[in-house]
Amino acid sequence: MPVTAIVSILHRVTGIILFVGLAFLFYAFDLSLESQEGFDQVVNALQTNFLVKFVIWGVVSALMYHFVAGVKHLFMDMGYFEELESGRSAAIANIVIAVVLIVLAGVWIW
Amino acid sequence: MLVSIYRYNPEVDDAPYMQDYEVELPEGKDLMVLDVLNLLKAKDPSISYRRSCREGVCGSDGMNMSGKNGLACITPVSEAVKKGKLVLRPLPGLPVVRDLVVDMGQFYKQYEKIRPFLINDAPAPAIERLQSPEEREKLDGLYECILCACCSTACPSFWWNPDKFVGPSGLLQAYRFLADSRDTATQERLSDLDDPFSVFRCHGIMNCVNVCPKGLNPTKAIGNIRTMLLQRAT
Amino acid sequence: MVIDGLYACGEAACVSVHGANRLGGNSLLDLVVFGRAVGLHVKKSLDEGFDSLSANDTDIEKAMVRLNRLNNSTGGESVAAVRADLQRVMQLYFGVFRDGEAMQKGLAQLKEIRARVENLHLEDKSQAFNTARIEALELENLLEVAESTAIPAEFRKESRGAHARNDFTERDDENWLKHSLFHPAGKNVTKRDVNFAPKTMEAFPPKIRSY
Amino acid sequence: MVTQITSFGRSGLYDWMMQRVSAVVLSLYTVFIIGYLLLNPDLTYDQWSALFEATWMRIFSLMVLLSIGMHSWIGLWSISTDYIKATGARFFFQSLCGLVMFVYIVWGVQVLWGL
Numbered sequence: 001m002p003v004t005a006i007v008s009i010l011h012r013v014t015g016i017i018l019f020v021g022l023a024f025l026f027y028a029f030d031l032s033l034e035s036q037e038g039f040d041q042v043v044n045a046l047q048t049n050f051l052v053k054f055v056i057w058g059v060v061s062a063l064m065y066h067f068v069a070g071v072k073h074l075f076m077d078m079g080y081f082e083e084l085e086s087g088r089s090a091a092i093a094n095i096v097i098a099v100v101l102i103v104l105a106g107v108w109i110w
Numbered sequence: 111m112l113v114s115i116y117r118y119n120p121e122v123d124d125a126p127y128m129q130d131y132e133v134e135l136p137e138g139k140d141l142m143v144l145d146v147l148n149l150l151k152a153k154d155p156s157i158s159y160r161r162s163c164r165e166g167v168c169g170s171d172g173m174n175m176s177g178k179n180g181l182a183c184i185t186p187v188s189e190a191v192k193k194g195k196l197v198l199r200p201l202p203g204l205p206v207v208r209d210l211v212v213d214m215g216q217f218y219k220q221y222e223k224i225r226p227f228l229i230n231d232a233p234a235p236a237i238e239r240l241q242s243p244e245e246r247e248k249l250d251g252l253y254e255c256i257l258c259a260c261c262s263t264a265c266p267s268f269w270w271n272p273d274k275f276v277g278p279s280g281l282l283q284a285y286r287f288l289a290d291s292r293d294t295a296t297q298e299r300l301s302d303l304d305d306p307f308s309v310f311r312c313h314g315i316m317n318c319v320n321v322c323p324k325g326l327n328p329t330k331a332i333g334n335i336r337t338m339l340l341q342r343a344t
Numbered sequence: 345m346v347i348d349g350l351y352a353c354g355e356a357a358c359v360s361v362h363g364a365n366r367l368g369g370n371s372l373l374d375l376v377v378f379g380r381a382v383g384l385h386v387k388k389s390l391d392e393g394f395d396s397l398s399a400n401d402t403d404i405e406k407a408m409v410r411l412n413r414l415n416n417s418t419g420g421e422s423v424a425a426v427r428a429d430l431q432r433v434m435q436l437y438f439g440v441f442r443d444g445e446a447m448q449k450g451l452a453q454l455k456e457i458r459a460r461v462e463n464l465h466l467e468d469k470s471q472a473f474n475t476a477r478i479e480a481l482e483l484e485n486l487l488e489v490a491e492s493t494a495i496p497a498e499f500r501k502e503s504r505g506a507h508a509r510n511d512f513t514e515r516d517d518e519n520w521l522k523h524s525l526f527h528p529a530g531k532n533v534t535k536r537d538v539n540f541a542p543k544t545m546e547a548f549p550p551k552i553r554s555y
Numbered sequence: 556m557v558t559q560i561t562s563f564g565r566s567g568l569y570d571w572m573m574q575r576v577s578a579v580v581l582s583l584y585t586v587f588i589i590g591y592l593l594l595n596p597d598l599t600y601d602q603w604s605a606l607f608e609a610t611w612m613r614i615f616s617l618m619v620l621l622s623i624g625m626h627s628w629i630g631l632w633s634i635s636t637d638y639i640k641a642t643g644a645r646f647f648f649q650s651l652c653g654l655v656m657f658v659y660i661v662w663g664v665q666v667l668w669g670l
Contacts, residue, residue: 152424
């Protein structure tokens with residue numbers, strides 16, 4: 001599969017992951033604003049619970065990827081990266097930037 | 111060299127299958143994929159494929175060569191061979207009539223939809239409708255399409271909604287007439303395209319640009335159509 | 345005789361803006377001049393309506409004989425082998441530079457090939473997009489074209505345009521400023537005068553190609 | 556050419572524009588929240604709840620909720636029309652998505668205004 005096609009299908013996949021993952025974010029958001037106890041619970045879980053960390057990292061990763069690919073889309077809408085070479089470079093840059101952000105997110109969470 | 115060909119004859123086969131052939135290639139010469147098919151057909155006349163001009167002009171021999179769509183007549187074997195093997199399949203996403211021959215009906219329907227002819231109700235001048243060199247230049251990169259269907263059949267949006275999405279080739283041609291200074295039906299043409307499927311199923315994955323044997327850029331043409339729609343609406 | 349509704353286009357139309365010389369980009373002039381003429385004529389004909397003959401049973405029978413012979417063949421020559429021989433003969437004896445003796449040899453070999461073409465075998469009788477059948481029919485057509493190229497080439501004892509003979513190197517307007525008419529039934533050639541009658545412009549006198 | 560249905564807006568163009576506008580809102584919010592969390596590593600509950608009590612943040616967040624609804628509906632609708640060819644299954648999938656989106660929006664409003 002050409003790299004431009006991989007970038008595109010991943011945009012779709014991360015979109016679906018985000019739609020499902022939003023439930024976790026909403027839950028954490030709800031809990032954190034409900035009360036001091038709820039807030040502590042969220043912070044505590046994020047600092048100690050591996051599963052929670054992993055899920056949040058997963059959702060944040062999907063968000064990072066979807067975000068970068070979305071920005072690339074906006075650039076394409078403005079007429080950039082629409083040639084074969086520039087399109088391919090933009091797709092590779094998309095993957096590289098997303099991976100860097102995902103790794104950074106991992107570092108931040110752990 | 112090993113050549114693996116998609117075989118299907120609806121009269122005798124229940125299901126398609128891949129048939130392997132061993133072919134002797136002449137030393138020191140990089141044949142085109144079509145030459146290899148011709149060599150094989152001399153041995154097994156039942157292999158069916160379309161071909162005509164054998165030089166990338168007529169657009170008959172579009173097929174999928176080791177995973178990538180292209181014209182067999184202008185694709186060197188060295189480019190199409192993957193791991194010592196040449197795998198030939200019909201263009202994806204269209205019904206197979208036999209072996210490498212597909213039914214292009216759906217593809218032509220899309221072409222028909224965009225009304226691929228100049229529309230101009232103004233009375234014709236005595237000799238011809240003139241265009242300035244700048245106006246003519248806008249058609250470069252659009253009029254060269256040979257309707258081989260390599261692009262549209264490489265496009266997932268075409269695979270999923272061939273009846274609603276116009277496809278890269280159809281949209282390139284749609285823009286060719288939108289960009290033509292002699293055509294006066296721009297508004298109707300744009301209105302025809304302004305639904306969620308016809309144009310907007312393009313997600314810019316550029317498979318079309320990646321395979322076009324004439325080096326054309328449907329993605330850019332589609333972007334230009336979108337810009338025209340946007341300019342009209344805002 | 346003009347047959348209503350029967351049209352020829354491209355080189356078969358033999359409109360010969362450039363006489364015997366069909367080299368280089370000459371077809372461009374054909375496209376521009378006759379493209380326009382054809383467009384105007386087609387519109388006029390469609391507006392006025394025209395008669396055309398309809399096929400009768402004998403015509404259809406005649407056409408079906410070719411097809412049926414292939415469809416019922418049980419053995420004979422392979423299309424690919426005969427076609428390769430036809431290509432070899434035409435390339436060898438009727439290429440750009442031609443020679444009487446060689447062409448005689450070529451004509452003799454075409455006769456042998458004619459016998460083989462009449463004995464073609466179609467192995468694949470399928471009705472599903474059968475390109476083997478198309479190629480067999482095409483080979484029969486190719487032989488017709490080959491004969492109508494080769495026989496008049498041998499007949500024309502001069503050099504002109506893309507017809508360059510080693511044994512007749514000069515152009516001979518006295519005897520050969522003529523159209524060659526090939527008659528496939530008798531496989532013979534006759535000459536017809538070139539029409540220089542002016543229509544709206546004086547005819548451009550033919551010149552030697554010297555570049 | 557395809558006249559029977561539009562997914563959200565009045566036309567393919569409006570869908571496309573809303574998809575873009577909502578994307579910009581969502582990305583600004585993403586950058587803001589991540590930036591805020593990064594700049595306040597020792598975030599307390601008081602800070603956090605004060606942030607969401609501010610009117611501008613509530614407006615911003617409500618815009619984001621609506622953007623999520625629009626953006627995901629247009630995206631998922633287009634996914635469903637690509638991959639799900641049986642009308643019944645597609646309708647079910649789309650209804651489910653619509654329901655989930657509605658829940659998200661109501662839930663978000665409730666969290667923000669603490670009803």
